[in-house]
Amino acid sequence: MIAAVGKVYEWEIAKLLAQKRTYLGLISAILVPIVFVVVLVLQTGGPNDVPLGRYIRDTGLAAPFVVLFFMSIWGLPLITALVAGDIVAAESHNDTLKTILTRSRDRGQVFAGKVLAVLTYTFVVVFAMGLVGLVAGTIAWGFHPLTSLSGTKVSPGHGFGLLVASLAVYFLPLAGIAAFGLMLSTVTRNSAASVVGSLMFALLMQLLGVLPGTESIRPYLLGTQFEAWHGFLRTPADWVPVIRAFWVCALYISIPVAAAYLVFLRRDVASQ
Amino acid sequence: MNDALPVSARGLVKLYGELVAVDHVDLTVEKGDVFGYLGPNGAGKTTSLRMLLGLIRPTEGSIELFGRDPQVAGAKALTGVAGFVEGPTFYPYLTARRNLRLLAAYDDGDSRSRIEELLELVELDDRGDDKVGGYSHGMRQRLGIAAALLREPKLLLLDEPTTGLDPAGMRDMRDLVRRLAGEGITVLLSSHLLTEVEELCNRVAIIRKGRIVYEGQLHDLLATAATGFRLRSPEPDRAKALLLAQPGIGEVTSVDGSLRFQADEEAVAAFSIALGQARIGVTALVPETASLEELFLGMTEGEQKGVEEAVA
Numbered sequence: 019m020i021a022a023v024g025k026v027y028e029w030e031i032a033k034l035l036a037q038k039r040t041y042l043g044l045i046s047a048i049l050v051p052i053v054f055v056v057v058l059v060l061q062t063g064g065p066n067d068v069p070l071g072r073y074i075r076d077t078g079l080a081a082p083f084v085v086l087f088f089m090s091i092w093g094l095p096l097i098t099a100l101v102a103g104d105i106v107a108a109e110s111h112n113d114t115l116k117t118i119l120t121r122s123r124d125r126g127q128v129f130a131g132k133v134l135a136v137l138t139y140t141f142v143v144v145f146a147m148g149l150v151g152l153v154a155g156t157i158a159w160g161f162h163p164l165t166s167l168s169g170t171k172v173s174p175g176h177g178f179g180l181l182v183a184s185l186a187v188y189f190l191p192l193a194g195i196a197a198f199g200l201m202l203s204t205v206t207r208n209s210a211a212s213v214v215g216s217l218m219f220a221l222l223m224q225l226l227g228v229l230p231g232t233e234s235i236r237p238y239l240l241g242t243q244f245e246a247w248h249g250f251l252r253t254p255a256d257w258v259p260v261i262r263a264f265w266v267c268a269l270y271i272s273i274p275v276a277a278a279y280l281v282f283l284r285r286d287v288a289s290q
Numbered sequence: 291m292n293d294a295l296p297v298s299a300r301g302l303v304k305l306y307g308e309l310v311a312v313d314h315v316d317l318t319v320e321k322g323d324v325f326g327y328l329g330p331n332g333a334g335k336t337t338s339l340r341m342l343l344g345l346i347r348p349t350e351g352s353i354e355l356f357g358r359d360p361q362v363a364g365a366k367a368l369t370g371v372a373g374f375v376e377g378p379t380f381y382p383y384l385t386a387r388r389n390l391r392l393l394a395a396y397d398d399g400d401s402r403s404r405i406e407e408l409l410e411l412v413e414l415d416d417r418g419d420d421k422v423g424g425y426s427h428g429m430r431q432r433l434g435i436a437a438a439l440l441r442e443p444k445l446l447l448l449d450e451p452t453t454g455l456d457p458a459g460m461r462d463m464r465d466l467v468r469r470l471a472g473e474g475i476t477v478l479l480s481s482h483l484l485t486e487v488e489e490l491c492n493r494v495a496i497i498r499k500g501r502i503v504y505e506g507q508l509h510d511l512l513a514t515a516a517t518g519f520r521l522r523s524p525e526p527d528r529a530k531a532l533l534l535a536q537p538g539i540g541e542v543t544s545v546d547g548s549l550r551f552q553a554d555e556e557a558v559a560a561f562s563i564a565l566g567q568a569r570i571g572v573t574a575l576v577p578e579t580a581s582l583e584e585l586f587l588g589m590t591e592g593e594q595k596g597v598e599e600a601v602a
Contacts (some may be wrong), residue, residue, distance in 0.1 A: 025395045032392070036383045114380040120373070121396035121441070124364045169348075202485050286346035289376055 022123055026131025030105070033072045034135060039104060043097040047143045047248025050093060051085045051151030069167060069248060074155075077162035079177040082148040083251070086188055090244035095195045095220035096213075097143055102199030103212030103247065106282065107109075110207035115287045116168050129282045133200065133275060141189055141197045148185040152178070168253040184247035190263050191243035194270030195220050201274035204281050235261060240270050294322055294357030296341060296445040296476045302351035304337050306501075311337045314351070319478050319493075320447070324471045325507070326491035327480040328366045330590050336499040339375045339449050342478075344368065355445065369398075372479075373447030377454075378434020382423030386414055387434050389422055393437050401597050408436040412466075427454040435466060445476045447467040449500035452486060464490060484582045498590045511585060518557055520550040522574040536561050550578070 034040045058064060058074060068087045070080045089182035109115040118128060164177035172180065199216035206212055215235035226232050236242055246263035249256035304312040307497035314332040319325045323367040329335045340346045342353055344360030344367060353359055358367035378387040385403065394402035412432035422430065425516070431451060438446055452466065468488055471477050481487050487494060487588040488508070495505040504511060523529040530549055533542050540558030543550050553561070558575070565572055 028397050029392045032388075033384070036381075036388075112382065113376075114343050114381060115342075116340075116375060116395070117437070118364075118380050118396055119345060120368060120371075121393060122365050122398045123366065123396045124345060284347070286340075287342065288346055 019127070021136070026128055027134045028122055030135035031138065032133045034101065034139060034154030038218045039100050040139065043100045043139070043143060043145060046097050047094070047147040048150045050089060051082060051147055052154045054085050054088070055081055055151070055154040059158050063142075066175050070251070073165045075159050077174070077177070078152060078155030078157070078159050079161065079164040079174060079181065080243070081158070083182055083184065083247075084182070085147065085151045086244075090188075090241075091187050091218060091224060092221060094143065094192055096217050097211045098140050098192050098196045099216035099220075099260070101139045102196040102258045103203045103216050104209040105132050105136055105200060106203040106278075107209040107212050111209060113289060119287060125283050126279070129279055133197075136196050136200055136221075137193055140192050144185050144189045144192060145213050148181060148188075152181060153245070166253050167203045167248060167251040170253040172253075180250045187247045187260055187263055188244065189248070190246070190267035191240050191270070194243070194267050197271040197274040197278075201278040204278040204285075216224050238266055240267070243267055243270075293450075294354065295319065296323075296356060296436045297325075299338070299342065299352045299477060300352050302341055303342060303349045303351065304334075304346065307351045309422070309528055309549050312341070312348075313364065315497065315500070315502050317495055317502070317505070318546045319476060321476055322471075322474065324467070324477045324479065324492050325468065326487035326494040327497065328482065328484070328487055328494055329497035330482060333590070335497055336375055336449055338497070339478075339480055340550055342447060343345060343371070343373070343414065344377065345375070348560070361490065370441075370444040371439035371447065372441040372443035372445075373449070374434045374438065375447070375449040377427075377450070378430055378437060380422040380433065380437075383421060385419050386425070387418040389433070390437060390440060393442055394452065397441055399442075401442070404440060404442075405436075406495050406583055408439050412436045428456065428459045430557075431455060431459070431463065439470075443475060445478065446470065447480075449480045451479065451484070452483060456549045458484075484586055488582045496586060496589050498524075503589045508582075511581065514585075518550055518552045518578050520574065520576055521551070523549070523565075524571045528568070529565065529572075532564055532570065533561065533596060536564060548574075571593075 026044045029130070064074050065084055068084060074080045074084055076101040119125060161174045163171045163173055164180070166172050196217055198219050199212055202212035202215045203209065220241070223239050227236055227239050227241040243266055246259040249259040295318060297317055299315060299317040301314040302312050303310070311510050315334070317338070327335050327338070337346065341348050342355065342360070344364070347361060349506055355367050355371050356369070357374065360367040380386070381392070383436070384392065386409065390408070394405065394503055409418045412435055413438065414429060414432055419431065421435065425433065431454070436452070437566060442452065443539045444585060448467070452463045455463060464486060467477060471490070479487070479491065489578060494508050494511060495507065496503050502598060521529060521533070526544065526547065530544065533539055533549060533551055536557065539553040541552040541563060
């Protein structure tokens with residue numbers, strides 16, 4: 019079973035690597051922090067009203083955190099949806115599901131391979147963006163101690179550790195958007211509708227988070243989990259948002275994935 | 291697996307809302323058959339094949355491939371089974387070789403080692419590194435055969451394998467199917483090309499509006515449509531007089547310089563001896579039967595109801 023899923027996963031990754039949209043997403047994730055740093059180098063002002071924004075020229079370590087904040091609104095959801103919304107719909111569009119489903123792999127194994135491939139892509143996008151942002155920021159402003167959200171200084175090594183942990187937690191809500199995109203991709207069999215739908219879902223989650231009267235549900239909205247990494251940048255670390263992000267995102271991931279799995283398992287594979 | 295029928299479908303029904311795509315279809319394909327599945331477009335051939343391959347779920351009925359139900363056993367039911375429906379499809383952004391490697395990874399066993407051999411068989415070895423997106427229809431059909439053979443199948447399900455091919459491509463595809471059948475592979479071939487079915491198949495099923503109107507041996511089907519015999523002779527008047535005098539021969543008519551008559555085979559044999567004894571020359575003495583095309587059109591267009599009733 020694991021070996022079979024592994025083979026499907028391997029070829030799902032190979033297929034992603036052969037498609038332009040994958041590179042479009044990856045290159046966007048890499049270019050955004052570079053452009054961001056270049057613009058700040060050329061200008062005198064800064065994003066002072068966002069977390070760590072006022073320290074951005076103090077150390078390159080601050081750059082990826084600030085980029086994370088801006089990209090959570092629609093940039094990374096769009097980059098994620100680009101692939102997640104396409105991964106099943108493209109099979110319908112190319113009529114290739116019938117090709118792979120008449121071999122020796124069960125539908126569940128094929129689906130599992132696709133889920134893992136989407137999550138891998140999402141993970142790579144987040145870490146590529148964060149690490150490129152760190153490199154670009156370090157080139158521009160050096161690798162110096164980071165000022166935490168509590169105002170304490172954090173050594174560069176510790177700051178790097180916090181960045182990796184933050185990227186890992188940031189991956190969780192993005193995986194929730196990927197799962198939603200995968201579900202739309204499976205249900206609608208239409209790539210464009212799935213990409214747009216996923217982006218709309220991400221924006222709706224953000225919008226709900228800022229509407230008055232939503233305070234009671236705000237901690238459980240997917241958009242809120244994009245800020246869970248702030249907990250790492252407090253002294254001492256605030257684990258409450260981090261732990262909540264784990265279980266809230268687990269729900270946002272598992273429910274659409276389970277729904278997509280059931281649809282994928284039972285769907286009739288007929289021509290479009 | 292060896293004793294079970296390659297295909298056994300009973301009471302297959304597929305409904306799409308109010309539309310009955312397949313209506314209580316029974317199909318039996320025996321080991322070694324080259325089974326022709328005939329029907330006009332939209333009759334339910336492809337829907338039936340998709341159900342056989344587990345791609346769509348029957349509304350009613352049961353399917354067994356070598357004794358395994360695809361809806362119960364999943365991919366395991368397709369062990370020893372390969373083929374394609376509505377034309378083979380591949381990832382257009384991958385090369386033919388990469389597509390076959392991908393499919394080999396989706397198969398059990400060591401099918402990857404056969405890729406080069408199969409590309410050579412379908413004469414795509416020199417184009418194996420080209421992306422499939424740039425392939426012609428015929429090249430994709432050939433690659434589809436290679437992809438199917440990668441699984442070393444005991445049963446091949448081919449949906450209209452020669453559709454869209456040029457005459458040479460059709461000939462090559464038929465030669466390949468004949469060769470595979472000669473190697474012991476059971477073939478279920480859906481087609482609306484009657485010459486193809488007549489040339490390749492030993493058994494046929496004809497489907498019309500989702501229902502099977504005939505299933506059985508092809509020669510039995512053709513035999514049901516025997517319409518008599520035709521004689522051509524340089525001496526038609528003497529030949530006609532002899533015909534009328536022969537026992538067991540009736541309904542003698544002259545049509546376009548030929549004599550047409552009804553008789554059983556024994557009476558015709560006796561008549562041929564009588565012709566020789568009477569020293570009457572013969573240029574043709576042939577049985578006249580309706581072609582498969584005439585039978586097919588009769589069954590699928592609602593004409594020749596007598597024939598349909600006779601064979602149903």
